[in-house]
Amino acid sequence: MNAPVPPTPPRDFPIRRGCPFAAPEEYATLRTEEPVARVTLPTGRPAWVVTRYDDVRALLSDPRVSADIRRPGFPALGVGEQEAGARLRPFIRTDPPEHTRYRRMLLPEFTVRKVRAMRPAVQAIVDGVLDDMLAAPQPADFVASYANAVSTSVICELLGIPRENLEFFRDVTRVSGSRTSTAEQVAEALSGLFTMLSDLIAERRERPGEDLLSRLVTDRLLTGDLTMRELLSVVGITINAGRETTTSMIALSALLLLRRPDLLEELRAEPDLVPSAVEELLRVLSVADSIPLRVAAEEIRLSGETIPADDGVIGLIAGANHDPGRFPDPQTVDLRRDDNHHLAFGHGVHQCIGQQLARLELEIALRTLIQRVPTLRLAVPYEEIVFKHDSATFGVERMPVAW
Template structure:
């Protein structure tokens, strides 16, 4: 198993206890914190939950913000009407250099508040219901089989991230929307640049501009000649009626693609790596494939690839675990912190496919909870089950130390996972 360089854990005797330090004191730690193991939250989160569950940190932008690590606090914060997701607020806790500027320009709906956020969410919800997603299973399975056929025909070794994980997630969302999916690496590049914490505002704008250009062509074509796809539905029911502008529709489509494909790509690759690293789990799934839905939920909890996606600003003073987050301060609800909280999950570091009441927050919580979570589960189940069943000799091509981990992206995951069979 790869062990990227790990930041030193907090010393419980030196860490400020809840309320032990004045809230005006300068933060004594930086954020984000790196994972020491790709299958677990950063080691510092455990100490924070115990000693400083609502902690002040310094971000890469040099802004200060709060991070929240306890399960109950994360759920309370994300369901509090006094919390704002509006990226235009001055103290929005963006983690990348160009993130806030580009977000304020393109206005992704996940970075907006009601009633704006509500309008766009209601546009998408009918497509992502449990019933609609179930009906998509045969088409998703056929696409997964087709991609794996090509992979096996080409032979190993192969980098599973672009050749399988990205191919599955990107082609499924492209087919759903009705977008040409021939150049799968184009969409991966857009997300790689727009999601990197090192990209400038100009670089993010250029990458997203290319995506907007492609989407604008498809929207114009569907306006002339609608088809049986999501873009056609949104064009005829919301654009033509004047409910949204073309720019608003393009922004909604862009974030649906970016957020949907990147998180699923990361989960497919990282879950596969976890199974190869722990063969007893792999054998358990092979022996009982009916465990796959529960396994996917456990992977979602343990891996928590969208850990720091819930970036917020307090619109009013908010009290959590004896601390007050002042109005206008940035605050980050750490999903991996919540999903590894021993107060909620017994032995949280253990991967347990028989865990009951697995009420994880891997998809967020509250009004901004991921609208596409049912589709994500379907893709993960199909991609992992098919790979396990059809490639019984799957193994790493090299050692775990050869696996490349993404530490500086909005979504945690792998840059490269070389496998063979």
């Protein structure tokens, strides 16, 4: 009589990328053999990961799935993430109707029409940042001098925040977004940000301007729609989320193009191809792979597997965006790919509010770089580039370039 086959022990998660421009190779195995798989998180807690496009899409739109970080089963990947999040209550880690309330406040600021109107301002920011980089000594760190400078300057422009110390915002995110930061370290990093914002809010009470922060103060804080604590949380997450993923996408996209001169030449020959290229780069790079952290509020079934109520579950963006059942030849970077309905910005009620602004920034940042700096090159061997494997958003830590 054959003995029963023991269940496969849960894999450790997160899984590192072998290639920075693709999903981890193990995702393909999971998608075929175990599309809804049990894993063990860095905290020691169990959870589930989902790798198929249709399953991830269904998961992120299922009202039986919660994003509330206070739930005991929340699959936090950082050691201090859940404790800090439960204290600060970022709206992306809340459920309707609370989440809906915050989302309705911000959605009017990120409509297609409003973002289109920002194009001249974003172009001016990109041109100015590039002027500064080209005037500085070589080599330059592309991440600090261009990618972070562009994304942080744009979000500061939107909110009406002075751009005196762009690296300050990056430092805050480096701590708050690290999977190794304790709750105390996250709180300390954010306290500096909140102190700065509190001073700016006090100024806007007396002298409101035309920026988003002024509108939130005038229309929400002073009317009682938001408390001071809630306003700080909303603005804080808007800054962190709005700049970190875009910084990563600009830097990683530029690195991929430098490694693929054929694609670079294709874009130089056809600049109008850049918007399509942005969509493909968003799909391929999937820098927000494990951002969609959820808890099954009720028992749910995906691909024949039952996820019990109260279990943590993660919809893997890179897994979905590299699913050959949805994207033919998903490893190929096809700048002309049709029907590119990727999930880089998530899906459902938590889909990224600022996705149109992110697209605009990426388009302008890449197009301007390609047109103005045709001699851009890495200043160190590719093997020396350091990647952010332990951050909530995958990306490049430092990227020395010359021209």
